[in-house]
Amino acid sequence: MSTVISPSSGVPASDVLEQQFGSDNYAGICPEAWVAMDKANRGFAPAYGDDAWTERAADAFRKLFDTDCDVFFVFNGTAANSLALASLCQSYHSVICADTSHVETDECGAPEFFSNGSKLLVARSEDGKMTPDAIHELATKRQDIHYPKPRVVTITQSTETGRVYSTAEVRAISVACKAHGLSLHMDGARFANACAYSGESPAEMTWKSGIDVLCFGGTKNGLAIGEAVIFFNRRLSEDFDYRCKQAGQLASKMRFLSAPWVGMLESGAWLKNARHANACATRLAELIADIPGVRVASPVEANAVFLLAPEPVLEKLRKRGWRFYTFIGGAARFMFAWDSDLKRVEELAADLRECAGV
Numbered sequence: 619m620s621t622v623i624s625p626s627s628g629v630p631a632s633d634v635l636e637q638q639f640g641s642d643n644y645a646g647i648c649p650e651a652w653v654a655m656d657k658a659n660r661g662f663a664p665a666y667g668d669d670a671w672t673e674r675a676a677d678a679f680r681k682l683f684d685t686d687c688d689v690f691f692v693f694n695g696t697a698a699n700s701l702a703l704a705s706l707c708q709s710y711h712s713v714i715c716a717d718t719s720h721v722e723t724d725e726c727g728a729p730e731f732f733s734n735g736s737k738l739l740v741a742r743s744e745d746g747k748m749t750p751d752a753i754h755e756l757a758t759k760r761q762d763i764h765y766p767k768p769r770v771v772t773i774t775q776s777t778e779t780g781r782v783y784s785t786a787e788v789r790a791i792s793v794a795c796k797a798h799g800l801s802l803h804m805d806g807a808r809f810a811n812a813c814a815y816s817g818e819s820p821a822e823m824t825w826k827s828g829i830d831v832l833c834f835g836g837t838k839n840g841l842a843i844g845e846a847v848i849f850f851n852r853r854l855s856e857d858f859d860y861r862c863k864q865a866g867q868l869a870s871k872m873r874f875l876s877a878p879w880v881g882m883l884e885s886g887a888w889l890k891n892a893r894h895a896n897a898c899a900t901r902l903a904e905l906i907a908d909i910p911g912v913r914v915a916s917p918v919e920a921n922a923v924f925l926l927a928p929e930p931v932l933e934k935l936r937k938r939g940w941r942f943y944t945f946i947g948g949a950a951r952f953m954f955a956w957d958s959d960l961k962r963v964e965e966l967a968a969d970l971r972e973c974a975g976v
């Protein structure tokens with residue numbers, strides 16, 4: 619057996635950053651994914667997904683979701699969302715989303731581009747969540763030929779602000795979708811974190827609650843690269859393989875996108891990783907709860923903590939070397955991943971306490 623090389627081996631210690639929580643994308647590749655990649659690297663296999671690893675990964679998803687879904691592997695989340703949404707509508711249709719959603723704010727117009735112009739209809743949202751009322755309002759706002767016809771709703775699980783939809787909430791959204799003839803897509807870039815928080819089965823969280831298509835995020839869950847697009851409503855996956863190919867998302871050495879999923883799903887690492895990430899977020903929130911002037915902006919449910927603090931305090935924290943973003947509503951965002959070190963979480967909390975002057 620060849621040796622498993624840890625992601626940071628061979629890198630001089632001085633070049634290794636102290637761990638940061640700026641994004642869950644800062645994390646490395648988890649051992650289960652790494653080992654599977656290493657196994658897939660022994661010898662050759664057929665190209666373009668016609669290999670045993672890809673079949674095994676798709677089967678592992680069918681087992682996890684307890685249903686006969688269609689599974690596709692793409693490189694990143696922007697492509698997964700955009701191509702999935704494009705497969706649900708025509709260019710003259712529109713897609714209802716929350717104003718804070720990744721598809722609206724962070725995909726550079728890719729959903730509109732890949733759907734040849736389907737318009738995003740934006741619902742105002744406090745916590746990143748979509749509501750049946752918002753769907754009803756946007757779906758009935760205009761019914762004439764001059765307005766792009768609503769066809770799809772997309773929701774993010776967990777949301778961009780770290781909130782988790784209950785299955786009851788997803789079901790209520792699905793009822794609203796059915797009433798207006800809309801398909802329901804889930805951006806699950808952090809689906810694993812949502813499952814870890816809710817404790818519900820992946821099936822309950824998705825198709826049993828009315829989700830037609832799920833983009834299941836692998837990158838933030840511990841893979842190097844890769845998201846799975848899962849069609850529970852298999853009628854909607856027609857020609858999706860062509861769509862992926864045309865968009866430059868059909869990996870020729872597909873086994874290196876799919877094998878890591880085998881490692882993640884068959885070992886249960888996908889859930890273990892998410893539980894750890896969520897626990898780190900909860901821990902930070904606990905540690906800073908009593909610091910005067912510092913407040914958690916949004917209930918901590920998944921792997922994110924959003925902190926409201928006076929700007930001078932945040933500036934001091936930055937000067938101490940901590941990296942974080944404030945692009946969502948001005949709060950300082952800290953994101954945790956499978957490899958987040960609880961000691962570093964404690965260091966962050968202690969630094970914040972000092973910076974806040976207590």
Ligand SMILES: *Cc1c(COP(=O)(O)O)cnc(C)c1O
Nearest residue numbers: 694695696697720774778805807
């Ligand atoms: C990270 C993320 C994605 C995927 O982003 P890519 O950079 O395109 O891989 C999609 N949706 C949400 C909510 C995300 O946080």
